[in-house]
Amino acid sequence: MHLKHFFVTAAVLSTVLISHTAGAQEPLKIGAVYALTGPVAPYGVAQQKALQLRTDALNAKGGLKGRKLQVFFYDTEGNGNKAVQFTRKAIESDKVDIILGPSTSGEALLAAPIANEAKVPLISHSAAQTVVDPARPYVFQTAQYDRIAVPVALQEFKRLGYTKVALLSSTDGYGQSGTAVLQELAPKYGISIILEQFDRQDTDMTAQVLRARQSSADVMLIWSTFPAPAIILRNAKAAGFAKPIYNSFAMAAPDFLNQAGPNAENTFVMSAALLLPEALSDSHPSKKAVMEEYQEFLARYKEAPTPSAQHALDAMSIIEDSVKRIDGDVNRQSLRDAIERTDIFGANGHFKFSPTDHGVSTENAPIVFLLVKGGKFTAAR
Amino acid sequence: MNSLSVVIELAVSGLVIGCVYALVAWGFTIVFNATGLVNFAAGELVMMGGVISATLHTRFALQPIVTVPLTVIVVAAVSAATDRYFLQKARRQVHMTLVMITIGLAIGLRGAMLFLTGKDFQFPPPFSEFEFPPILGINLSTQGVWVICAVAVMTGVLWWLFAKTWLGYSMRASGENPRAAQLMGVSPRWVSNLSFALAGAMGALAGTLIAPLASANYASGxxxxxxxxxxxxxxxxxxxxxxxxxxxxxxxxxxxxxxxxxxxxxxxxxxxxxxxxxxxxxxxxxxxxxxxx
Incomplete structure (x- = not known):
C-alpha cells in the first residue's frame, strides 16, 4: 500500500512539475477571425497571407519572448453572425490570447463587444470609426477609417476647386458610415454633398448617375465596395458623364481594375500608400513601414500586397512591440495593457494608443490618390 | 441633357432590368402553374446561369455563343434533377415541407457554386461587341438590347408553347387538375420535370444576360x-x-x-x-x- 501511495504521489508530482515547465513554452495563441470566402474575401485572404508570413518569420527567430506563435484561422465569409460565433469559439474553446480581425466593419461591430466582455484583446481590421469610438478597454483597430480618409478626400477636392460633390454610396454599413462622415465634414471645406444611394447588390445605377449629371456637380465620389463601382463606371460612360470620378479606398485593389476594365480609365482611386509605395513622399514618417511591409509581402508571395494586408501586418508590429515591453507573464491582460501604451509608425499611420484612443492617428495619414492609366494604377500627381 | 433624353434613359434602364425580372418571374409562374409549388430556388438558377457562363469563359476561353446555350442546358438539367430526385420523392408531404425543401436546395446550390466557381465577382463579355451609335444623345448598351430581344422572343415562344402545342396543353391541364390530366394520358410527374427544366432554362437565360452588366457571383441568388x-x-x-x-x-x-x-x-x-x-x-x-x- 505504501508503494502504491508512493507511485501515485510521484505521478501527481511529476505531472505538476512537467506542466509547470511546459507552461513557459506554451505557444502564444492568436485567433484570426477573417472573411476568407464570400464577397469580401479579397480583404480577408490578403490579411491571412500577411499574418501567415509575419508569424512564420517571427517563429523562425524563436517566437516572441521564447514563445512560438500559433495562429487559428476562422472563415466568417464576411457574415456578422459567423464572426460572433468564431470569436466565441476562439475565446472559449481555443483559448486564444489575442484576436485579430474581423475584416469588415459590420462584423467588427458585432464581434468586438464579445471580446471586450470576455476580457480578450482584439485588434480589428475594419474601417468604421464606431468600432473604437468610444474606446472600449479591449478593442483596438489598425485600419484607417472613414474619419481619416474623408478629410484627405475633402482637402483634395478643395485644392482642386470643387465645391459640389455628387456622392454615390451604398446602403450597407461601409457606405452609410462614409456618407455620415462626409456629410458632417464637408461644410468645413466649403463643399456641398448631393447624395444618391443604391443597394450594394443593385444591377444598374443609371438613375443615380443621371441625377448626378443633372445636379451639375463638379466631381463624382463613389463610396461602396464590390461590385457596384464597376457597374457605376459603365453606367457613367454610357450616360456620357464628363466630370472626374473618384472611388473610395475600398477600390484600392487589382480586383477593381479587373472588374471595371476600360471604364476605369482616367478615374481616381483613394488608396493607402501600400498599393503604390512610390506615390508616398520619402519624408513621410510612415514611408519606412510601408516600404518594409511591401517588400516582405512581395518577397514571400511574388505579388504586390493589397492595402488590406497592412491591417494585419501593422497589428503584428503592434503585438511584437507590446510583448517587448511586458515584464513577466504574457497573457490577455498584460497584452492589453502593453498594447494600450503603443507608440509606433505602421503602414496605416501613427499608432499612439491611449486609454481614450484605440485607433490609428488622424494626422498625416499615408493616403495617396491614384489615377488609372493604361489599365494600371499610377500616382496622380 | 434635356429631360426627354433622361426619361428615355431611365425607361430603357428600367426595361432592361424589368426583362430580367420577367424571366425570373416566368420561372416561378411555370412551376407554380404545373405543380402548385413556389420554387424558392428560382433565384439560385439565375445565379447559376451567371456564374457558370462566366466560369466557362474564364477557364475554357469559350465565347458567349457557346457558353450561353451550354449553361442554359446544364442549369435546366440541374433544375429538373432537383425535381426528380428531391421534390418528387417528397410529393406526399405537406406543402410547407416541399417549400422548405426548395429553400434547402437553394442553399445547397449556392454552396456548390461557391465551391465550383469561386468567390469573385466575374464580368463575362457581352454577347456581341457591336456598339450602337448614340441615338438622340443616348447610348444604348448592346447587352441591354440583347436582353430586351431575348425576352421578346421568349414571350412569343412561351405563348406558342402554351396556346398551340400539345406539350403546353398538357402542362396547363396538369396544373389545373392533375387527376383528370392523368386520366387523359398526361403524366403529372413528367410535366413537373419539364416545368422545372423550363424554369431552369428561363432563370439561366436571365443570369447569362445580366452577368455582363451586373456581374456574376455565387451570392446573388x-x-x-x-x-x-x-x-x-x-x-x-x-x-x-x-x-x-x-x-x-x-x-x-x-x-x-x-x-x-x-x-x-x-x-x-x-x-x-x-x-x-x-x-x-x-x-x-x-x-x-x-x-x-
Whole structure:
C-alpha cells in the first residue's frame, strides 16, 4: 500500500512539475477571425497571407519572448453572425490570447463587444470609426477609417476647386458610415454633398448617375465596395458623364481594375500608400513601414500586397512591440495593457494608443490618390 | 441633357432590368402553374446561369455563343434533377415541407457554386461587341438590347408553347387538375420535370444576360429570387402574361423612383406599390387563383 501511495504521489508530482515547465513554452495563441470566402474575401485572404508570413518569420527567430506563435484561422465569409460565433469559439474553446480581425466593419461591430466582455484583446481590421469610438478597454483597430480618409478626400477636392460633390454610396454599413462622415465634414471645406444611394447588390445605377449629371456637380465620389463601382463606371460612360470620378479606398485593389476594365480609365482611386509605395513622399514618417511591409509581402508571395494586408501586418508590429515591453507573464491582460501604451509608425499611420484612443492617428495619414492609366494604377500627381 | 433624353434613359434602364425580372418571374409562374409549388430556388438558377457562363469563359476561353446555350442546358438539367430526385420523392408531404425543401436546395446550390466557381465577382463579355451609335444623345448598351430581344422572343415562344402545342396543353391541364390530366394520358410527374427544366432554362437565360452588366457571383441568388418573386406576385402568380407585366412594371417603377423621387427610397417605393396592388387585388394584376400555402 505504501508503494502504491508512493507511485501515485510521484505521478501527481511529476505531472505538476512537467506542466509547470511546459507552461513557459506554451505557444502564444492568436485567433484570426477573417472573411476568407464570400464577397469580401479579397480583404480577408490578403490579411491571412500577411499574418501567415509575419508569424512564420517571427517563429523562425524563436517566437516572441521564447514563445512560438500559433495562429487559428476562422472563415466568417464576411457574415456578422459567423464572426460572433468564431470569436466565441476562439475565446472559449481555443483559448486564444489575442484576436485579430474581423475584416469588415459590420462584423467588427458585432464581434468586438464579445471580446471586450470576455476580457480578450482584439485588434480589428475594419474601417468604421464606431468600432473604437468610444474606446472600449479591449478593442483596438489598425485600419484607417472613414474619419481619416474623408478629410484627405475633402482637402483634395478643395485644392482642386470643387465645391459640389455628387456622392454615390451604398446602403450597407461601409457606405452609410462614409456618407455620415462626409456629410458632417464637408461644410468645413466649403463643399456641398448631393447624395444618391443604391443597394450594394443593385444591377444598374443609371438613375443615380443621371441625377448626378443633372445636379451639375463638379466631381463624382463613389463610396461602396464590390461590385457596384464597376457597374457605376459603365453606367457613367454610357450616360456620357464628363466630370472626374473618384472611388473610395475600398477600390484600392487589382480586383477593381479587373472588374471595371476600360471604364476605369482616367478615374481616381483613394488608396493607402501600400498599393503604390512610390506615390508616398520619402519624408513621410510612415514611408519606412510601408516600404518594409511591401517588400516582405512581395518577397514571400511574388505579388504586390493589397492595402488590406497592412491591417494585419501593422497589428503584428503592434503585438511584437507590446510583448517587448511586458515584464513577466504574457497573457490577455498584460497584452492589453502593453498594447494600450503603443507608440509606433505602421503602414496605416501613427499608432499612439491611449486609454481614450484605440485607433490609428488622424494626422498625416499615408493616403495617396491614384489615377488609372493604361489599365494600371499610377500616382496622380 | 434635356429631360426627354433622361426619361428615355431611365425607361430603357428600367426595361432592361424589368426583362430580367420577367424571366425570373416566368420561372416561378411555370412551376407554380404545373405543380402548385413556389420554387424558392428560382433565384439560385439565375445565379447559376451567371456564374457558370462566366466560369466557362474564364477557364475554357469559350465565347458567349457557346457558353450561353451550354449553361442554359446544364442549369435546366440541374433544375429538373432537383425535381426528380428531391421534390418528387417528397410529393406526399405537406406543402410547407416541399417549400422548405426548395429553400434547402437553394442553399445547397449556392454552396456548390461557391465551391465550383469561386468567390469573385466575374464580368463575362457581352454577347456581341457591336456598339450602337448614340441615338438622340443616348447610348444604348448592346447587352441591354440583347436582353430586351431575348425576352421578346421568349414571350412569343412561351405563348406558342402554351396556346398551340400539345406539350403546353398538357402542362396547363396538369396544373389545373392533375387527376383528370392523368386520366387523359398526361403524366403529372413528367410535366413537373419539364416545368422545372423550363424554369431552369428561363432563370439561366436571365443570369447569362445580366452577368455582363451586373456581374456574376455565387451570392446573388437571393437578390434575384426576391425581385423575381415580387414581380410574379405583382403580375399575378400563375399568369405568364402577369409575369412579364409584373417584371417590366417593377423594373420601370424602380428606375423612375430612383430617377425622380429618391434613389435611397426606390426599393421601398417599388415594394410599397406591390403591397398596395395586393391589398386592392389580392391575386395580383392578372392572377386568377389564390395561392395555397
Amino acid at each position: 437571393l437578390y434575384f429570387g426576391v425581385k423575381g418573386f415580387s414581380a410574379a406576385v405583382l403580375g399575378g402568380l400563375g399568369s405568364p402574361v402577369g409575369a412579364v407585366v409584373g417584371g417590366l412594371l417593377l423594373g420601370l417603377i424602380e428606375s423612375f423612383a430612383a430617377g425622380y423621387v429618391s434613389s435611397g427610397w426606390k426599393d421601398a417605393i417599388a415594394l410599397g406599390l406591390l403591397i398596395l396592388v395586393l391589398l386592392l387585388m389580392p391575386s395580383g394584376l392578372f392572377g386568377r387563383r389564390a395561392t395555397r400555402v
